[in-house]
Amino acid sequence: MGLLEGHFEDGFVATNLEYAVNWARESSLWPMTFGLACCAIEMMATGAPRFDIDRFGAGAFRATPRQADLMIVAGTVNLKMADRVRRLYNQMPDPKFVIAMGACTCGGGPYYKYGYNVAKGVDLVVPVDVYVPGCPPRPEALLEGLMRIQDKVRKMKEYHKGQPVDVPIPARTGSVRLPDELATPEKAAEFALENKERGKPAKA
């Protein structure tokens, strides 16, 4: 804005609309209250005065998806809940962002192998923007994740009205295509057996 700087009286700032909108957007990301398990405690701690997520303008936890920009999925997503997660995500207005908080939402965590009712990562359900690993992550880690979301907002190119914003979609999202070795139940059983054999301790 160098050209226009100093040409106006005090109290005026020259900028472009894109920058201004992105600045407003990144400074008031309203998260949706989405505590599903123990990570929710850490998310609450992040909201409380000691860590104070309000410093980043993201302290207004909304109880409805229609007023939220950011979904912090904090905790184990089981398959019964996954339907609801997807539904709530669809109800959020664009542009919307998702933080996968904790090991369970990043990839199943401790439930990866025997969790018969746990989605192996919330990215199988909704598109995820930022992964925050940890079990549970420290509040600082969540704040870091939030700042990465803010980076993303700052980089948003054009000011869209009514159009979805072009957010780069991570690789493991959307509908699921199984790898070849898991394509049919028979193959999957064979694969599991193979894995089991491979996992056996070597005989002395």
Added chain:
Amino acid sequence: MTPTEIAAILEEQFGPAVTGKNLAALDPFIALDPAKLVEVCTFLRDDPRLRFELLNDITGVDYLETDPKKVAKAGFDPHLEVVYHLSSFSYPGRRFTLKLILPRWKGNQPGELPEVPSVAGIWRTADWHERELFDLVGVYFTGHPDLRRILLAEDWVGHPLRKDYEYPLEYHGIRCR
């Protein structure tokens, strides 16, 4: 009153309904004929000598060795057990255990759940316990007021705590393994 005396009262009262017992175990138990369960439980709750007013929990145990190499050493035939833990308020500290021994599938038809009469009419707490057991272990409780899945989704297939349960490949478009 010791477990031995409780077992003696039940044997005197119901005779052939008691199919087995182990009073030396850590939790002394008797095994019952499932058909007589409601009768025995009503007696256990209402008899002034016994007064088991509280059903602590109902547990389902699936006895099945899935590894063919270990079957010979397993020491049991495949079956299902339902265990009832009882205790008393009138006589604090008194505990007793009932066991039902069931086939894994009714009539050996895989998919047909074994049936047990519900005790939800005797202890209200059994209502949800039986629903959980139905959900996860797959025991059908006849006469239950509202036997639906309690933890898993309504359209779930199978009973995950069975030893031979196969994990689903996909659920509502979500990859599961």
